Amino acid sequence: MKVKGLAALSAGASFTPFEFERRSLGSNDVGFKITHAGICHSDIHQVREEWGPAIFPMVPGHEIVGIVTEIGSSVSKFKIGDRIGVGVFIDSCRKCEPCKSGLQQYCDEGMTGTYNGMERDGKTVAFGGYSNGFVIDQDYAVTIPANLDMAGVAPLLCAGITLFSPIKHFKVGPGMKVAVMGLGGLGHMGVKFAAAMGAEVTVLSHSANKRADALAMGAADFQVIKDPEDLKPLARKFDLILNTVSAMVDVNAYLGTLKIDGTLVVIGLPDAPYKVSAGAMLNGRKSLTGSMIGGMPELQEMLDFAGKHNIVSDVEVISADYVDKAYERTVASDVKYRFVIDASTI
Numbered sequence: 131m132k133v134k135g136l137a138a139l140s141a142g143a144s145f146t147p148f149e150f151e152r153r154s155l156g157s158n159d160v161g162f163k164i165t166h167a168g169i170c171h172s173d174i175h176q177v178r179e180e181w182g183p184a185i186f187p188m189v190p191g192h193e194i195v196g197i198v199t200e201i202g203s204s205v206s207k208f209k210i211g212d213r214i215g216v217g218v219f220i221d222s223c224r225k226c227e228p229c230k231s232g233l234q235q236y237c238d239e240g241m242t243g244t245y246n247g248m249e250r251d252g253k254t255v256a257f258g259g260y261s262n263g264f265v266i267d268q269d270y271a272v273t274i275p276a277n278l279d280m281a282g283v284a285p286l287l288c289a290g291i292t293l294f295s296p297i298k299h300f301k302v303g304p305g306m307k308v309a310v311m312g313l314g315g316l317g318h319m320g321v322k323f324a325a326a327m328g329a330e331v332t333v334l335s336h337s338a339n340k341r342a343d344a345l346a347m348g349a350a351d352f353q354v355i356k357d358p359e360d361l362k363p364l365a366r367k368f369d370l371i372l373n374t375v376s377a378m379v380d381v382n383a384y385l386g387t388l389k390i391d392g393t394l395v396v397i398g399l400p401d402a403p404y405k406v407s408a409g410a411m412l413n414g415r416k417s418l419t420g421s422m423i424g425g426m427p428e429l430q431e432m433l434d435f436a437g438k439h440n441i442v443s444d445v446e447v448i449s450a451d452y453v454d455k456a457y458e459r460t461v462a463s464d465v466k467y468r469f470v471i472d473a474s475t476i
Contacts, residue, residue: 372397
């Protein structure tokens, strides 16, 4: 499949048009026309080589939605014309215990990322979703509910599942008090999902101007946190805290807002280790844990839940020629709450 995309030719370079070929359809493969691709902050880290050596030219993008145009001879999961989505990984070893139990994101051999890596054959560079066509094994794609806006769905393939997975794992439901740290591309999905599951949601943010948005998304409360002292009135209030902040924070102060047996889930990825006091955890039998995206069964479950509750990401749809500017604005936290590329403009 010959496709057109957007590529960074070197670390930190501006995007340029880039033509390349996807693999031919195998018997278990699905080919689809991309309609939208979300911009994740991790795209920016990798394009700018902030997470270590990267592969260039790079076509980023792991929040991909589109319409099926071709199917392989063994495909039963999709038919031509179906709405399809691809997320953060496109393959895994398929034989380890995590893979066999539907936790492909924790594959013992490492999941195969959607871009900036090699496919399982060890020689084919994986190119992502900033393009107009894609080929994927049907087992690593999901079906998009018919009632959801495609542009708003794209970020669900990363931001959505990243929050849905820990919310489901910790059995969020009515009667629980959940705090979401940060109301950005990740955080706003946590608010929507936790509220839809019946929890009382509080947003903890340093940006007072996001209060109205948080309440409109389903939050019951909004607290402006400028200093660890601001957390003291919230002592032993929350059953679960979802930390979507990538900046360094005083995690001990936030642990103080957990109830006995409460859990703080690290979702954002700071650039240095946390300094955690044993006392902050011992006083209340508290847990500090982490969570990373979700496996294929959970990815589909998340989309089905989103369809039932009409949940999508708040997005700003942009054309291909605006991606460099969108990167600048994302770093400056100047987006409500995700940029999504209209792939027809590539």
